[in-house]
Each structure stands twice: as structure tokens, then as C-alpha cells.
Amino acid sequence: SQKIEQNSEALNIQEGKTATLTCNYTNYSPAYLQWYRQDPGRGPVFLLLIRENEKEKRKERLKVTFDTTLKQSLFHITASQPADSATYLCARQASGGYNKLIFGAGTRLAVHP
Amino acid sequence: EAGVAQSPRYKIIEKRQSVAFWCNPISGHATLYWYQQILGQGPKLLIQFQNNGVVDDSQLPKDRFSAERLKGVDSTLKIQPAKLEDSAVYLCASGQGSNQPQHFGDGTRLSIL
Numbered sequence: 001s002q003k004i005e006q007n008s009e010a011l012n013i014q015e016g017k018t019a020t021l022t023c024n025y026t027n028y029s030p031a032y033l034q035w036y037r038q039d040p041g042r043g044p045v046f047l048l049l050i051r052e053n054e055k056e057k058r059k060e061r062l063k064v065t066f067d068t069t070l071k072q073s074l075f076h077i078t079a080s081q082p083a084d085s086a087t088y089l090c091a092r093q094a095s096g097g098y099n100k101l102i103f104g105a106g107t108r109l110a111v112h113p
Numbered sequence: 114e115a116g117v118a119q120s121p122r123y124k125i126i127e128k129r130q131s132v133a134f135w136c137n138p139i140s141g142h143a144t145l146y147w148y149q150q151i152l153g154q155g156p157k158l159l160i161q162f163q164n165n166g167v168v169d170d171s172q173l174p175k176d177r178f179s180a181e182r183l184k185g186v187d188s189t190l191k192i193q194p195a196k197l198e199d200s201a202v203y204l205c206a207s208g209q210g211s212n213q214p215q216h217f218g219d220g221t222r223l224s225i226l
Binding site: 031034036041045046091106 | 117144153155156157158161169204208210211212213214215216217218219220
């Protein structure tokens with residue numbers, strides 16, 4: 001089956017440090033992975049999409065990598081700020097459907113001043 | 114641009130009662146998704162529409178859940194009768210196609226007593 005696994009433990013870091021979140025997938029490599037941010041009581045908000053043939057993608061302080069050998073994506077937030085505190089969801093493209101996504105359970109990030 | 118609108122924001126019902134949720138997607142988005150998000154988990158796709166048609170409902174409990182998309186725009190999701198395990202947040206999302214981000218509403222939080 002197609003699964004997405006994210007570290008269920010919360011990640012606590014100090015302001016200004018780089019946060020690194022891990023997403024591992026099973027089975028075949030998806031055509032793309034997506035990362036979303038979710039704040040309490042809100043719906044997920046899209047952050048980045050990375051395709052299978054892209055090793056790395058950046059957007060402002062965000063960087064995501066896609067390693068098809070390790071079956072893993074890493075999500076980095078540099079110069080983290082307390083406002084970055086949220087749950088970050090990784091999602092893989094799934095077979096069947098149309099732009100169907102399978103989401104991981106998310107990793108909660110807490111950035112402390 | 115206006116985001117995905119959902120109502121109601123909260124709903125409390127007793128088990129075996131029925132409930133309906135409404136979603137208005139972003140204008141022009143052909144694809145509409147309904148997700149169920151149980152506390153501590155990632156969103157799970159229930160049903161996906163492409164315009165008026167259903168493209169994936171493999172995880173929809175069809176004995177109690179139903180959904181429709183009227184004229185390829187608004188959508189309603191219904192549960193009848195509700196069970197205790199249906200307590201969750203029901204998220205609606207819309208998108209423009211494959212390899213594109215999904216845009217989520219803030220969901221309806223359903224509590225079953």
C-alpha cells in the first residue's frame with residue numbers, strides 16, 4: 001500500500017535555528033510530493049510541491065528535497081521564527097483518482113523565542 | 114481571490130441522527146475533494162469530484178455517507194445515520210488539476226454524542 005510516515009513526536013527548536021522535518025514513503029516513488037502547513041482550527045495551506053525529477057526546491061526560507069533512493073523528503077525552515085509554529089503535513093501523489101493525495105499524520109513544530 | 118467556504122463551522126449531534134455539510138469551492142476549480150481528519154491524523158480523502166462526476170469514492174462509507182456536487186460548483190456531504198466514530202473535522206478542498214496544489218476550507222468540526 002502507499003503510505004506516508006512523518007515523525008509523530010513534536011519538534012521543539014530555538015528561534016533562529018533551522019527546523020528539519022522528515023517524510024518517508026513506501027512502495028513506488030510518487031510523481032510528486034506536497035507539503036502543507038496546518039494551524040489549529042484551520043485547514044491545511046499549501047507550501048511547496050516537488051516533482052520526482054527535482055532534487056530540491058526552495059521558496060523564501062523553505063527548502064524541500066526529494067530522495068527517491070531513500071524514499072524520503074526533507075522539509076527545512078531556515079532562520080525559524082515563533083510564527084512558524086504549526087503542524088506540517090507531507091502528502092504523496094497516489095495512484096488512481098485525479099491529483100489524489102495521501103497525507104501523513106503531520107509533525108508539530110514549536111519554535112521557542 | 115475568495116477561498117473555499119464551508120459551513121457550518123461546528124456541529125454537535127447525537128448518534129443515529131443525520132447531518133449535512135456544505136462547500137463552495139474557489140471559482141473555476143473543476144476538482145473538489147472532501148476529506149475526513151480525525152484528531153492527531155492527516156486528512157483522509159473521502160470523495161473526489163471532477164466537475165459533476167465522481168472520480169474517486171473508494172474510501173467513502175457508502176452505507177452512511179453520501180455526497181453530491183450540484184452543477185459542478187457547490188457540494189454537500191451527508192452522514193445518515195451518524196456513528197460515534199464519525200467525530201472528526203470534515204474538510205473541503207478544490208484544485209485546478211494534476212500536479213496542482215489543493216486549496217482547503219477551514220472545515221466543519223463534527224462531534225457525535
